[in-house]
Amino acid sequence: MQSLREYRRITVKIGSALLVDRATGLKRDWLASLADDIAVLAAGGAEILVVSSGAIALGRTILGLGKRALKLEESQAAAAVGQIALAGAWSDALGRGDLKSGQILLTLGDTEERRRYLNARATISTLLKMKAVPVINCIDAAATSEIRYGDNDRLAARVATMMGADLLVLLSDIDGLYT
16 A cells, blocks of 8 residues: 555545534544644645535534534525634644645536636645645535535545546545445
């Protein structure tokens, strides 16, 4: 098995359940540990792109919405509140490792329409050149249809392809392909 240090550009997707406990909120110790790992890889010369879920889950906790099913507009409101907290948490966690971060909010459509694709790629490339870690998430607050599980998995795959990543790592509590 190869070491992660052998890859030049790595896209890492983090699932909501790994970042947010529905009862207590953000799992700060877990995020700090992951940010430390990212800092080690970056110090070794790797470029790291993060696709982070968790805005809706964190917003639910902050707003006290509990575990009930949410209407689309409630999920969007939770995303709006959670995204601010999540971006701040990433900035703080990565900053402890002397890393800068930049927030990129995309839709799947941004990876499909050529002009928007090129713009997103140029922005992310510029962040990487400036040694900042792009922290990417779907724009759930502006979704025009149902927000679905797996949206950020698909987004991560598209971002990895768009940016020519050497490796895509999906950190999730959802079953996947096992070898």
